[in-house]
Amino acid sequence: MNSLAEPGKWEKIFWPLLVSALLLAAWHYSVLWTATKIFPSPVDVGKGIAELLRENVLWGDIADSLRRVAIGFGAACTLGIPLGLILGWYPAADQVVNPVMQILRPISPIAWIPVAIIFFGVGDNAAIFLIFLGAFFPIVVACIDGVSNVPSMYRRAGRNFGLAPWQLLTRVLFPASLPQIIVGLRIALGIAWLVVVAAEMIAVDSGLGYLVIDSRNSGKRYDLVVAAMLLIGVIGLALDLGFRRLERIRSVRWGFRNEA
Amino acid sequence: MSSMEALVTPSALQTRTKLRAEHVNMVFQRDGQKMAVLEDINLEVGDGEFLCLLGPSGCGKSTLLNTMAGFLSPTSGEIKVDGEVVRGPDPRRIFVFQERGVFPWLTVEGNIGFGLFKLPRQERERRIAHYIKMVGLEGFEKTYPPELSGGMKQRLEVARALAVNPDMLFLDEPFGALDSITRLIMRGELLRIWEAERKTIIFVTHDIDEAVQLADRVVVMSARPAKIQQIVTIDIPHPRDISSPRYLELRDGIFKQIGLAHKV
Numbered sequence: 196m197n198s199l200a201e202p203g204k205w206e207k208i209f210w211p212l213l214v215s216a217l218l219l220a221a222w223h224y225s226v227l228w229t230a231t232k233i234f235p236s237p238v239d240v241g242k243g244i245a246e247l248l249r250e251n252v253l254w255g256d257i258a259d260s261l262r263r264v265a266i267g268f269g270a271a272c273t274l275g276i277p278l279g280l281i282l283g284w285y286p287a288a289d290q291v292v293n294p295v296m297q298i299l300r301p302i303s304p305i306a307w308i309p310v311a312i313i314f315f316g317v318g319d320n321a322a323i324f325l326i327f328l329g330a331f332f333p334i335v336v337a338c339i340d341g342v343s344n345v346p347s348m349y350r351r352a353g354r355n356f357g358l359a360p361w362q363l364l365t366r367v368l369f370p371a372s373l374p375q376i377i378v379g380l381r382i383a384l385g386i387a388w389l390v391v392v393a394a395e396m397i398a399v400d401s402g403l404g405y406l407v408i409d410s411r412n413s414g415k416r417y418d419l420v421v422a423a424m425l426l427i428g429v430i431g432l433a434l435d436l437g438f439r440r441l442e443r444i445r446s447v448r449w450g451f452r453n454e455a
Numbered sequence: 456m457s458s459m460e461a462l463v464t465p466s467a468l469q470t471r472t473k474l475r476a477e478h479v480n481m482v483f484q485r486d487g488q489k490m491a492v493l494e495d496i497n498l499e500v501g502d503g504e505f506l507c508l509l510g511p512s513g514c515g516k517s518t519l520l521n522t523m524a525g526f527l528s529p530t531s532g533e534i535k536v537d538g539e540v541v542r543g544p545d546p547r548r549i550f551v552f553q554e555r556g557v558f559p560w561l562t563v564e565g566n567i568g569f570g571l572f573k574l575p576r577q578e579r580e581r582r583i584a585h586y587i588k589m590v591g592l593e594g595f596e597k598t599y600p601p602e603l604s605g606g607m608k609q610r611l612e613v614a615r616a617l618a619v620n621p622d623m624l625f626l627d628e629p630f631g632a633l634d635s636i637t638r639l640i641m642r643g644e645l646l647r648i649w650e651a652e653r654k655t656i657i658f659v660t661h662d663i664d665e666a667v668q669l670a671d672r673v674v675v676m677s678a679r680p681a682k683i684q685q686i687v688t689i690d691i692p693h694p695r696d697i698s699s700p701r702y703l704e705l706r707d708g709i710f711k712q713i714g715l716a717h718k719v
Contacts, residue, residue, distance in 0.1 A: 346555070348552050348555060348556050349556075349558065351526055351544070351550065351552075352550070352552070352556055352558075354526075354543075354544050355524070355544040355545075355546065355548075355549055355550050356546050356549075356569060356570035356619060357545070357546040357570070362572075366569075367558075370558070370560040370561075371558070371560065373560065445599055446560040446561070446599075447560065448599070448601075449559035449560065449599065449600070449601045450559075
């Protein structure tokens with residue numbers, strides 16, 4: 196078999212599994228060899244996950260985290276997409292808003308935690324606000340870039356066929372920039388998932404982030420800490436893979452060049 | 456021959472004037488410097504005429520076409536269509552880009568139906584079916600443009616333009632990106648469609664053979680600032696024999712006019 200041939204199906208599964216298994220083994224034996232009493236081995240973590248499942252707290256925490264992300268991310272989409280489309284469409288408006296955006300954008304949502312608590316108190320709304328902030332700016336920026344990258348030919352064709360301005364926005368600029376917007380949304384969803392964990396450590400008493408911090412605080416249960424971390428990783432991956440399916444919708448597939 | 460003499464040509468007078476350019480000048484500002492692109496363009500295009508604008512690359516013929524289509528306003532002078540001054544783009548006059556102008560997020564059907572949003576559904580579907588057939592895209596109704604060949608995309612864009620039943624088509628080097636065989640086929644297709652629908656067509660090209668094969672009249676333009684150098688009437692009926700003495704004579708005349716010997 197030469198190097199250009201497609202790898203076989205078993206290879207696509209085999210190699211990643213082997214690497215994961217090796218990493219788990221390295222982890223396991225490091226714990227054994229160092230004889231640490233604090234850091235859990237993979238087996239401990241497995242038992243920890245089983246314990247969480249038995250006590251029926253896990254599903255509630257997962258649901259709470261996902262709910263907060265859904266609301267915060269949803270709000271960021273609802274406000275960010277139209278705002279970004281309009282700013283991309285009117286460069287003059289963009290120039291007015293851009294300096295403020297550029298200052299707000301690099302501020303980590305974590306830095307907003309004290310402010311969020313003043314605004315919303317300790318609770319769900321503060322966490323959702325932080326997620327919103329984390330997702331909002333990448334969405335707006337993706338939409339601005341998306342619209343300003345629409346070839347002038349498409350705009351001209353739209354005007355030529357007699358479209359009113361709002362029709363031009365919905366029938367030409369939006370679909371033409373949708374692939375780029377989807378990439379921005381995907382990045383924003385990833386950030387939202389990062390932020391929810393941080394927000395839950397401080398502002399609320401449920402969710403996977405709370406599970407991490409609570410497992411540490413109440414009895415230094417590091418097996419549960421790592422179990423929660425792994426779950427956060429797996430769910431984050433699942434969200435990303437789910438979102439990537441959007442790229443296969445036929446009306447946006449043209450924008451993703453690696454699709455055959 | 457001066458441009459004013461050239462104005463009075465038989466085929467322009469036979470029919471009603473569709474489009475008239477009157478003393479059109481265009482000056483662009485670039486780095487604080489003024490650059491004349493179009494200089495005193497006077498032109499009449501008859502209803503149903505097939506007119507080619509021919510000139511070297513970058514001479515300003517596309518600028519003239521964009522001005523006629525209403526995407527640009529002239530610095531001075533006026534473009535009139537049916538006696539009315541052009542103030543912007545209009546669905547009665549459709550601009551056809553190279554095949555890149557089709558919308559990749561819409562199917563073949565969706566593209567052809569794009570401009571038909573004001574029509575009732577039945578009429579829309581009837582027109583879509585009609586033009587899909589006319590440009591030979593049957594069986595590709597649900598296909599997205601990235602899956603079509605260059606020639607098919609170009610036919611799709613022509614169909615999208617024709618579907619709104621415009622009086623005029625502006626074509627800006629529409630076959631420039633196609634391979635030479637497809638280009639020849641497309642010329643034949645365009646003539647067939649033009650003979651069936653009798654739209655007024657203004658076609659920009661830098662290809663002398665293309666102009667002589669297609670046009671009723673060829674407007675030869677100078678390098679920038681673009682002026683009308685000569686207007687050549689191609690008095691050969693379609694289908695044209697491109698090895699006939701008259702064809703070669705007209706073609707060579709234009710070669711000489713542009714200042715090129717027809718030898719490589």
